[in-house]
Amino acid sequence: AQKVTQAQTEISVVEKEDVTLDCVYETRDTTYYLFWYKQPPSGELVFLIRRNSFDEQNEISGRYSWNFQKSTSSFNFTITASQVVDSAVYFCALSGGRDDKIIFGKGTRLHILP
């Protein structure tokens, strides 16, 4: 069975601090995909990144970076120099298996304090 664990339910940091959101996944598939989505207070779900299981290169996009480590089944997300607009719930997700269904983690609520 596939599983995504986001152990941090809620995190608060002061603006300009760096923050890392953890994501640990479980799967028996050799081919799978990992995602991060952002859900700001307005409620929409915004796609951030997709990574396939064969690509372990880390990714950087502006202040956002992602660290994928198959050895520890983790796909962590770091925000550098956080801003108040980064306040949101962040979801890690995994797709794979016979039906490629996406399984979402329970989300991490991030508060960036001014």
Place this chain on the structure above:
Amino acid sequence: DTAVSQTPKYLVTQMGNDKSIKCEQNLGHDTMYWYKQDSKKFLKIMFSYNNKELIINETVPNRFSPKSPDKAHLNLHINSLELGDSAVYFCASSWSRRETQYFGPGTRLLVL
């Protein structure tokens, strides 16, 4: 030029009523989905259609019935609404099941 749109955005109704939520995507995607997000923000897939064909049907009460008239539309009809159906329902679409899913703005359903 919204990519994935849902109507209505808000839906307040009485227990026992029947209601529908509509979803349309203009991305040309082949696959569409319905998700339910509960009050604790937990997101769970309900249904998935590929080119109008049902491919994922999670353990959802049969009061929920999806309908896909064409690959750009996936509607959700709910019969005999119950208090526990109150949630945010998201529609999404993607090129295929392995590709990135793009979500609609959500429909906030409140059953009184």
